[in-house]
Amino acid sequence: MGCSKKAEEKADVAKSQIVARLGEDVVTTQELDNEFRVAQVPADKRKDPAVVRQVLGELVSRKYLVRQALDAKLDREPTVLLDLLRARETVLAKAAASREVAKKSSAIVGSDVDAYISSNPMKFANRQVASIEQIVVPTNAASQDVFEATREMKSLDEVAQKLTALGIAHSRSTGALSSADIPADVFDRIRQRQADDIFLLRGQPNSVFFKVNTVETRPLEGEAAARLARQAMQVDLARSEASLASVEAVLAAKYEGDYAEIMKIQAPK
Incomplete structure (x- = not known):
């Protein structure tokens, strides 16, 4: 009787660690917790139904495809x-x-x-923050020729018109750049700007065309x-x-x- 009770307790514990079944495969709480970790989901959001639905749904989909791959012997x-x-x-x-x-x-x-x-x-006691208007464009959607064609433009309106004419998706907004976050030589150029200067920061996944409105000191x-x-x-x-x-x-x-x-x-x- 004692052995039977222990076996039932172990079975209950095992069941409590399973959050989903796909045929013979299971998704465990440890796997779900690891997905939260990889996705950098804060601890206080890990019980949010919308977050759980998204993360667990993606995990289940991956498990399903893995089973298909194994059944097809793709792992060989x-x-x-x-x-x-x-x-x-x-x-x-x-x-x-x-x-x-x-x-x-x-x-x-x-x-x-x-x-x-x-x-x-420049990152702390003398930190400066530039208030900017910006146009954000996916870097992989714009060729080097596009960046060259907009290099000498004197307004964001011109840049936006050119991007629209070329059929390149972009968005326009306001933002801020801090001397703590970008290379010192770039911020030096910002401080020495002319009124009509348009700057370009290239990166991944996006690049940013921007015009500086003001620069002010904000110590951190x-x-x-x-x-x-x-x-x-x-x-x-x-x-x-x-x-x-x-x-x-x-x-x-x-x-x-x-x-x-x-x-x-x-x-x-």
């Missing part, structure tokens, strides 16, 4: 096997890099944060400054770790055949 195809191997290596490499960054980030103390703030006045201080400083220091650490790993990999690698000659130019002296 050479290219699929290589893609699976690459995905595994990518996850492991990211985990290794993240662990190193987390370890070094935990060693950041208050004096480190204060030193960073002091060394970057206190807890907000410390929080931004820590985030910036963590980004710097991630870049540093990536560069270090790249150098160490080059030093450790022994290239074969023609690749030895090709890769020789990349090896540090």
Whole structure:
């Protein structure tokens, strides 16, 4: 009788960890929680019916397609096997890099944060914010020729007319740019602007044409400054770790055949 009761309790626990079934496959609470983590859904939103519906729906759809792929034995195809191997290596490499960054980030103390703030006045004590009018365009929808054609234009109206004539989707709005968020040389150009200057910031997925209305000093201080400083220091650490790993990999690698000659130019002296 005691063994039977324990078996029932285990079965109940197992059932409580299942949120959906697709034939023989199941979606567990751990998998759903991981989807929330990957999607960066805040803890207080994870019970929101609309959020759960979207995230769980996408997870179920993926599970369904995975079962179709397995039934069709697609996981045995050479290219699929290589893609699976690459995905595994990518996850492991990211985990290794993240662990190193987390370890070094935990060693950041208050004096480190204060030193960073002091060394970057344009991000903090002397931070400036530009009020702008902007036109946002998907970068992949506009060729280099389009950017060149709009380079000498003197108003956003001209830019909008050109984009419309070329059939390129775009949106127009107001916004703000902070000296804490964009490269120093770009903000220097903003401060030295002429009245009719139109600027272009290219990026992914969008590029922005913009005109500056005003620039004013808005210092960033206190807890907000410390929080931004820590985030910036963590980004710097991630870049540093990536560069270090790249150098160490080059030093450790022994290239074969023609690749030895090709890769020789990349090896540090």
